Amino acid sequence: MSSKTFKSGIHPKEYKELTEHLSFETIPLPDEITLPLSQHLGKEAKALVKKGDEVQPGQMIAQAEGFVSAPIHSSVAGKVMSLGKEQTSSGFPKDSIVIKTNETVESQKFLFTPLNPNAVTAEEIRERVALAGIVGQGGAAFPTAVKLTPPKDKTIDVVILNGCECEPYLTRDYRFMIERPDDLISGLKLIMKALDVKRGVIGIEDNKPEAIKILSGKAKYEEGIEVVSLKTKYPQGAEKMLIKAVTGREVPPGKLPLDVGAVIQNIGTAIAIHDAIVNGEVLITAALTVSGKGIKNPKNLIVPVGTPIQNVIDYCGGVTEDAMKIVVGGPMMGFAQFDLQAPVMKATSGILVLTKDEVAKNPETPCLRCGQCIEACPLNLMPTKLARYTQLNRFEHAEEAGITVCMECGTCAYTCPANIPLVQWIRLGKQKVLQMQKERVVK
């Protein structure tokens, strides 16, 4: 089978072998959970409980504020201990609800009435997805209901399920694809129904032949659904790249996938939608991969949202002596952690414990103009120039060179033989440029 792809990109070592053969395990309930009110892109949710309240699993404890937002549900039965700022895995403290688990109460099973997937209407799906607090599982945690409600003037003609899982180490989506293929296809069909789209595509990198085989077998019997094999390459899973590979369309800078008629959802998101509609569940668990050479027993886990990272690591046997860095998310885009009390959130896809050997800190030198970052950048930017303009405080030049287009995928910094922290500089420059643009609007 020939594999589709986009231009440029990189081939980092994958390390998937650490966990790809391991089925999901469910981790025991922690003593205490921390639920940040903002686990999604958009407005922070508004708390519905106060200190001392008793809560049930699946109970909505914070409601969505405005259009782009999502509600928060308790993932355990217990008592609200406090409301206030707590550390999160993004590195910034956020308003959170801390709940002490009440061991005597059995965990929640059904909260909504299950709906018949063949009979539900688009409206019902959207409403259910919103109420269930589903956010994108692909990393950005964008409220899914919003994606399912496109503006009237846009025509969407394809839904793409993102099964690339292009970040090294992570195997969560892969496990979903081989453990729950039927639910996944059901989820995809629900999304297509909500958007009134006839074509559904599941894009999978060709390093997961097992998943491709299983899903192709199932898709044969489904009208309008196909499986597309994609070349294994980072960042194949980035929206713009995936759309390019699957449909040949390019999303212009500053535009969204729906501007070219596509909606992208992660595999995990489709599963969550299926669970919400067909099983009536709300999103109170996160499926994630715990991996890296610095963790004693790598695993794929189902973890109640709010569980401290520390608990997850302890469950996996703790860290080894030479552990250097703990990352939440993938190794290319995730966040380094300094406080392990930070909780697992709805869209957390992985926890990585990396050793010195994996992190490979190398001395930095001036740019050698090798052009590798340019060749690698999937968005055809010139990372070396963007970084240099930022270093010299030439933000106008940086803006002109398209710094705001950068998606911070880290491809450039990965390749750079001079080991320049390109993404950091670009991030800094981007902030300055965005600020500049804001000031211009004010004027």
Place this chain on the structure above:
Amino acid sequence: MKQISLIVATLTIIGIIAGGSLSLVNNWAAPKIALNLKAETERAIFLVHPDGKRYEEIKNAGLEVYKVFNEKDSSVGYSLVYDGNGFQGNIKLMIGLTNDLNRTTSIEILEQSETPGLGTKILEAPYKDQFNGLEVNPSIILVKGAEPSNPNEVQSITGATISSKAVVAIVNEGITKLKDIENKGASE
């Protein structure tokens, strides 16, 4: 209007003063400059024919060539001006030839723009003197890296082969041209 006439007047006055003073200087300088030029050519003509005393320009030859006579007013040979490309630019030679056009008496370089210290070695004795009484038949040959072994051979300058070669080529070509003209003259 007044403005314009003022401008015109000023320019005219300045122009007249400038032109006037220049023509004064020129009257003084022009003959000297002409003399300098003539002296240079003359010097070169006699340099390649040391026993020459008088010369005549051969007109209508299409070449700048002079017939040179000695004290007794008998012809000693020709002085031929000929040029061609060197390494950097034009090389212009004064070539002294015997009456029968079978030998060069010597050569003089009138103009060149070769690399100083390298191509300019063609101006120096070791190279230039090789043309004193050099056999030109069938043609002058440049040899590299070895002593000349035949009477029509010239040794090249190390590191300036191109310039050495250019001089030889210019001499050869000039002589051929001159011979053609002579032959034509003879047949006519």
Place this chain on the structure above:
Amino acid sequence: MELLIIFISAALVNNFVLSYFLGICPFIGVSNKTSSAISMGMATTFVMALTAVVSWLLFNLILVPFKLEFLQIPSFILVIAALVQFVEMVIKKVSQPLYRALGIFLPLITTNCAILGLALLASMRGYDFLESVVFGVGAGAGFTLALVIMAGIREELDLADVPKPFQGAPITLIVAGILALAFMGFAGMI
């Protein structure tokens, strides 16, 4: 063929800037931005071609017949200055965009030695009319080439870490020196 040689010689082998040292001031002064370098180069080429025409006519039809060769310098420079002024006026009338692109560079060119040098060299070498024109265009092309290369390099050097005392004219001269080394490869081509 003769004409081609004159052109190549003026543009590459004996590049006006890099081997004849003519027009160094604009070369240093106007080479910090590629866009203005291109405009300046085009304007100069244009004026050079015109100069070649006009100075040839002036020299061969007026100065030589009337034995006024000694007035060569003042008459050349006045005629060139008048010409450039005239061209500037015409461009301003005819096309505003062209004026913005080229016009503002024209006055800069008037008193520039590359132009006068061109006129003097052409008459010194005894070029005929066509040869003069080709010489003018070749010299202009060579000037433009050197200027645009230098502008590109200087924009790049803007991002570099050149030691402070060497910024500006010194580094420009050194780059010109290295370019002159590179152009030496064309030596002997004529």
Place this chain on the structure above:
Amino acid sequence: MKKQVPLLREFTKGLWEINPTFKQILGMCPTLAVTVSAINGIAMALATTFVLVFSSLMISLVRKLIPNQVRIASYIVIIATFVTIVDLVMKAQFVELSKALGPFIPLIVVNCIILGRAEAFASKNGPLRSVLDALGNGAGFFISLFVLGSIREIIGSRTILGYQVLPNGFEPWLIMILPAGAFLALGLLMGFANLYIERKKNLVRESLIAQYKRVGREEITDEVLKEAGV
């Protein structure tokens, strides 16, 4: 009324403070082209100075008579006249030198130094000051040409003013008398000159700061520094 500068300063400022080559970056073409040897540099500088002095004198004499519109044109005619005189004299009397300097003698006419001084100084000052200013600039030009010419001649031909100064064992660097060498030598010379100036400025500044500290004055304003020539 601006402060009257002492007469002597009109001359000395041209030597370094507003040195045409190093500070004003004018007259680069002749500087680079003729400095193959020291003697060429000297001849060029003298010829330029001659034109500079006489045209400055002329211009400062007639400056009030010339209408503004034709100011530049008149200056150019005046300059061109003197240049032609130099050119003719050199062709008549100094044949070799005139050949070596090639078209650069006639090109003095467009040398920006001359028009620059005419515009900036002679057209605004009296004859005495103008001549001093011209002499000063000429001398500054002379210094640059002589220094550059000497350096290039010594390294490029082992000689200075025709006398051999380096031993035969030293292989001359041909590049110094080629165009590339001219650019490189002048670029380096300028760079090191700047470096030297910067170092000196820093030293003066530091000593000034120390001095002020001793006196107990705290503030060192920019004016103070400027006055000290920093």
Place this chain on the structure above:
Amino acid sequence: MIVNLWQAQVEVKRKNMETTTTIEPKQKVYFDLTTSPHLHSRWTTSKVMWFVVAALVPSIAAALTFFGWTQIFIIIVAVAFSVGTEISIQTIRKKQITWFDGSAALTGLLLALTLPPNFSLSATAIGAIVAIGLGKQIFGGLGYNIFNPALVGRAFLQAAFPVQITTWTKPNFAVDSVTSATPLAALKFDKIFTDTASMTIGNIGGSLGETSAIAVLIGGIFLIAVGIVNWRIPLSMIIGMLVFGGIFWLIDPQNPTPVFHIFAGSFLFGAMFMATDWVTSPITNKGMWIFGFGISLVLIVIRIYGGLPEGVMYSILFMNGFVPLVNRYTKPTIFGVAKEAVKK
């Protein structure tokens, strides 16, 4: 500086915490907090440079075999003076001393390999000082230079000492037909063709590094294979030479064949090791093609019409001058922009 910046950011983060929360990390704190990406390729500047040095080993070996082991002194002097100049200038400029990144040593090595056998050691030293001083440090050091430093050094030497640098030594094991002149000089001045086989093995006159095409190719292909050399530059140079050289050959079969042009002189050495210098070649892929074709075009013109027999050095330096412009005009179009423009 960068390290400081990220440290400062971490400081800010910590401060935020102290003022807004009372949480103390309860467990071991992991202080490697550099932001994403957390993985990096294994290349470093010094590793790249030393790989190139390694790729030059066959050429060095060939040089020592054909011209005698004493040639090692030229290499030692060139490397020592390059590194010495680098250290001196960085000391004077009060910059961090970085000779160990290998770039200065590599420049010295490459300079040595472009010099003729038995070249004067004092002139070699001058070349090395010029290469690093005028070719590299005056632009700000590693990564900022416009022209290939080793070639700047060599071009300087060629202009300063043109006689010495065109004085060739006969190689060891030379058969009688082999002269000390390089194949190109033999062709230009004496109209003698050298056969490709000799040029491939290397018992011909020429600069130290260029004599053996095989040795050069081994090193070059190794560099392409490990991904240091971008194949576009050598490939476009070779294609360019086949095309332009072919045209001249077809016009006048007196001219050498394009294959001769490829094997003669320092074409391959330049294509593999010098035109491919990262710093002084284009950063865009399209630019690399233009650069390679440009070098070949300028080169063939110099070789056929120029006064000098060889022009690889000049054509690379000439095209180096164009690199900033080439980069600017081959700037890749940002993903998605072209489509948008077409729509409008």
